[in-house]
Amino acid sequence: MFGPAGHAYVYRSHGLHWCLNVVTGTPGAASAVLLRAGRVVDGELLARTRRGAHVAHRSLARGPGNLGQALGITGDDTGSHLLEGPRLRLQLTPDPDEVRAEVLSGPRVGVSRAADLPWRFWWAGEPTVSAYRRSPRDRGRAHPTCLTRGIPQARRPSYCRGMSLVVHFEIHASEPQRLIDFYSDVFGWSFSRFGDSPYWVIDTGERSIRNEGEPGFGINGGLVQREGPAPEPGAPVAGANLVVGTDDVDALHAKALAAGATEAMGLTDMEGVGRLGYVIDPDGNMIGMIAPTM
Incomplete structure (x- = not known):
């Protein structure tokens, strides 16, 4: 340097x-x-x-x-x-x-x-x-969208008021390659292995939150080797669910089913929310899809 x-x-x-x-x-x-x-x-x-x-x-x-x-x-x-x-x-x-x-x-x-x-x-x-991601070490400083004056705290976005943001997710897989193929095909996500560990970094793309001309900072995640058996069919959900936004939820739902998912909740129109449905991926994880209207 x-x-x-x-x-x-x-x-x-x-x-x-x-x-x-x-x-x-x-x-x-x-x-x-x-x-x-x-x-x-x-x-x-x-x-x-x-x-x-x-x-x-x-x-x-x-x-x-x-x-x-x-x-x-x-x-x-x-x-x-x-x-x-x-x-x-x-x-x-x-x-x-x-x-x-x-x-x-x-x-x-x-x-x-x-x-x-x-x-x-x-x-x-x-x-x-x-994608833009602020350093977690840069505490106490404002997010770029918070650099405005004269806006009451209660009217600012949650990330401007000290509330916690969801910044990462993880999907557990008994057969990692099977789910890598599934999510790559259905959602277009890309996967890169993290060193030699059984963990893959997931890049979901930038078609999510747009921020003052930034290309986006959507939530990315990881895929990890599952420890223990996969959920039994019909078992209650024992964790958080992901919901993916899309412009054409009918087409995405059909694509997921064709790629090996099973239907958990059929597509439903929810007033003020959007058209929403859930599927079970080939390894038993539930994931939702929505075309939002709000």
Whole structure:
């Protein structure tokens, strides 16, 4: 990070993921830009050998750790000349039609200091942009949508009033690959294994909460190897249920049944709520689907 501009600085995040930065300052001054995401335009087969066959195309390099994994980045790449290097090279697109005119900016991700500085940049509407998540260490600071004055506390969203948000979910699986195939096919979720443990990180996409021009910060989760037997058919629900929003709940419900789910509650129109139904996935977990009207 203290090297000359145009070189790579690579660090390991949480001991798991290699993250690539572009050094931007003069020698001796710490200054760099973290590359948070990218769109794979060539070499998709190679990227999939590194990221996994079931990862959605837009998620192959979405997020700094995934970007590093897709590119095969390691600590040995630190110091590489990104303008002249034989392995890593930054190159401006020669096609002016590929240049996006609208560049948005917003608060930083995953930092506990100066989190509200608008130093995160992305192309408007680009599906590979990584989701916004505020650092859990940045306590006491306002969420971007809370940075307004003159609004009484009672009228602010719950996350502006100190209430707890649901930020993660987990699905238990007796046969993980069976459920990976099911949820990838039905909902388009992508899965990436977390190290060598029997745990897969689930990326549900960005088609959920929209926030002041941000591409979204929908709830993601994980799939974990089940300990013990799966729920018996007809057994009472012994945990929380997930409900997935959709524009066409009839089509999604039919797709889930065709993929191996069984019906738990038929589709029902609920006034002021939406059209809602529940299914049981192939491993006995209940999940709901709704086309909301409220």
